[in-house]
Amino acid sequence: MNALGGIKVVDLTHAISGPTCTNALVQLGADVVKVEPPHVGDGFRHYTEHAGEPLLSVPFASINAGKRSIALDLKTRGARTALWKLVEQADFLVENYRPGVLTRLGFPIEELRRRNPRLIVISITGFGQSGPLAQWGAYDHIAQAISGIAALGSVDGEPRKIGLPIIDSFTGYIAVIAALAALRRRDACGEGEHVDVAMLDAALKLANQTVSVHSYTGRTPEGTGNRGFRMVPTSEFYPTAEGWIALGANNQAQVEAMLHVLGEEAMLADPRMADHAARVANYDFVRGWLEQALSRWRAEELEARLTAAKVPAAMIRDVGQIVRHPHIVERGSVAEVDLPGYDRPLATMGPGFAADPPQRRRVPVLGADGEDVLAELGYDAPAIAALRKEGALA
Incomplete structure (x- = not known):
């Protein structure tokens, strides 16, 4: 799918929520340049299930294929100059630092938008840019805990988290919706904006029905375990003679x-x-x-x-059973990406809806696209060599 062909994205994200957002933008056809710290990159590169080249964990590969990677040390003047050049040509900047970190790096929101009035900045955090909890850090299970979702899965009073990073991922998709809405607005009025996306807000959006039930009844919804939402025993999980x-x-x-x-x-x-x-x-x-x-x-x-x-x-199936199911195969729901150093394609998910056959994309090696990205910004070979000498580019 090439709905966002020609759209340029500066990706200052790490872990899951931010990269999930930019992964969806890639799958919609945007050109995403992932800016990473030299030598270590996105911390998700170091996660479990390593395969292929160093710093290419499988979880990282699943949400970063198709992006281009440039390794810039933003503590150096040369790297900051290069990032400004990227920003000035971009449609989106997506980041998931804590509030204030962009400013400390030398890229305050006001200055970003002054230099590029059409820029749409998507900021993803645990708790938002404002409020008493704004500076709290968050991981998926922290968001599940504070939002009430872990309590909703409780059995006999013991809270249970959902067994995958659902809040991280859903927050990323909320950010995509916000990004596309902001792009539509910019197309109409010519002006970008700053969008504030929070994991806690996304978690409560997932739990929207229980929020309304609590508002109406004044009672706190109880944990349901495996029971269906209507609490009837004919709608839940049961063991059988086999499975x-x-x-x-x-x-x-x-x-x-x-x-x-x-x-x-x-x-x-x-x-x-x-x-x-x-x-x-x-x-x-x-x-x-x-x-x-x-x-x-x-x-x-x-x-x-x-x-x-x-x-x-x-x-009830496991992941291995469902991804091989004829229904999933026929719909083309599973995409294949190239993982450097791996001798066969890596399976990952497509955009999540029926679309044209997904483009075969490659997982980015840390910094591998730096020279190409800089050349597109007007840097010649001596200028790129000078950035390497300064330590700005790895």
């Missing part, structure tokens, strides 16, 4: 269809199964009965029979 199944029988028609598939139509006469309210009120009985009924089935067979009967259901 686990997720049931989604929420309405009366779905419950009746499920009982028909199970060969248990007689249960429709039990008043504890009569309607949604009865099933919630008699949760323990219905849950126990379903555990017994489902124990005679295999999850894969149940999945096929229930979905054929229009009952939402899915066998």
Whole structure:
């Protein structure tokens, strides 16, 4: 997809939330130049599952393929000058430092926008540019904890985090929405802006329904564990004779269809199964009965029979099982990228929606694109050599 062809992005991000935003911009066709510290780069390069060349962890590769990397020491005058040249030609600058760090580096927001009035600055932080918590640091599990999301997953009072960096990733996508909205506004009025994106805000956006329920009832929503949002026992996870199944029988028609598939139509006469309210009120009985009924089935067979009967259901799979599923293969949801030093393509995810076949992109080696980027800014060979001698460019 080349919807953002010709759009230039200066990427001053690290870890997950910021790089997720710029990864989506790359997948939409933007030219993203990732500015990294010399020799160490983005800290995510040092994460687990290393493969290929040094400083190329697989998690880093998954959200940075297609970007170009330049290694600049922003403590030097030459590197700061080069970054200013990049900024003056850019459409976006995306950063996820704590508030104030850009200013300390010599790039205050006001000056960025003065030098390039069309520049859109996207600032991603844990808690935003303002408020009592603005200077707090954040990781994904910290955002899950403070936002109430970990409490919503609790079982018997023990909070549970979601097992992947969902807040980091969702914050990155919120930033993409904000970036595209700001680009649309700039196209209309010719002026850029500074967009403030916070992980805590994104987490609460994910939990929007519970925020509204609390506002209406005055009660704090309780943790649900594996129970479905409607709290009915016919819509949650169950073990079977082989594997686990997720049931989604929420309405009366779905419950009746499920009982028909199970060969248990007689249960429709039990008043504890009569309607949604009865099933919630008699949760323990219905849950126990379903555990017994489902124990005679295999999850894969149940999945096929229930979905054929229009009952939402899915066998609980691991990642390896789902990425090889014919549905994912046919839709082209998984993309392939080139990882330097790795002898075969690396699987990663495409843009997250059905689109043209994704372009095959390459994971950037730290600083590998520096000379090309500088040449595009007008630096000749002696000027680039001088930056290397100064230590501004690695």
